[in-house]
Amino acid sequence: MKPNTVIHYHAVIHRALKYAVKTDLIDVNPADKVDRPKKNEFTGNFYSKDEMNALFDAVRGSKIEVAVMLTAFYGLRRSEVVGLKWAAVDFGQNTIEICHTVTTVRLDGKEVLVESNGTKLNPASAPCRLYRFSGNGCWPCRRNRKKTASCAVGATTKNTQTTSA
Structure with missing residues (x-):
């Protein structure tokens, strides 16, 4: 999986679990304990x-x-x-x-x-x-x-x- 995809999934899961905490479905957001993945730096290639x-x-x-x-x-x-x-x-x-x-x-x-x-x-x-x-x-x-x-x-x-x- 590409890093940006992992970052997107992490954000969606984090928001869903945050909502679950807000609505008292769970006490703690387990995604808070997971570090956000690092985004790879883009390096462009150019034709001579x-x-x-x-x-x-x-x-x-x-x-x-x-x-x-x-x-x-x-x-x-x-x-x-x-x-x-x-x-x-x-x-x-x-x-x-x-x-x-x-x-x-x-x-x-x-x-x-x-x-x-x-x-x-x-x-x-x-x-x-x-x-x-x-x-x-x-x-x-x-x-x-x-x-x-x-x-x-x-x-x-x-x-x-x-x-x-």
């Missing part, structure tokens, strides 16, 4: 310039080129790239608005797509993230937009947080 260029060469012209480019330049998560819609790319304002995610979950042995208006960092109630790009900064989008039938340019920018990349 040569590795990035090799990756770009490998995906050039493929269906995943835009997804790889957006992920590389803007640090988007897979669920954010998959959830990206043409309406979120505004070539007039040179912005990409990240508000929508698509993930898969296993439900009764089948993979099901789950769409969400919100991201890991910004749940549905929080504002979207807005990335600005230079005039040519989203060239894969410009090139592939022409290949895509539906393209509603002009994403709304009210109630957004701006991030430059």
Whole structure:
């Protein structure tokens, strides 16, 4: 089990037992005697310039080129790239608005797509993230937009947080 999972389970058990003490079901919370597990420090791995260029060469012209480019330049998560819609790319304002995610979950042995208006960092109630790009900064989008039938340019920018990349 991953350390964060253990921490989560510990917290849930501790809260349940705390409630049992509060409602006089038990006298003492045994979870108080258990130390909270330590969280592992995250160490990110990054591609070198040569590795990035090799990756770009490998995906050039493929269906995943835009997804790889957006992920590389803007640090988007897979669920954010998959959830990206043409309406979120505004070539007039040179912005990409990240508000929508698509993930898969296993439900009764089948993979099901789950769409969400919100991201890991910004749940549905929080504002979207807005990335600005230079005039040519989203060239894969410009090139592939022409290949895509539906393209509603002009994403709304009210109630957004701006991030430059």
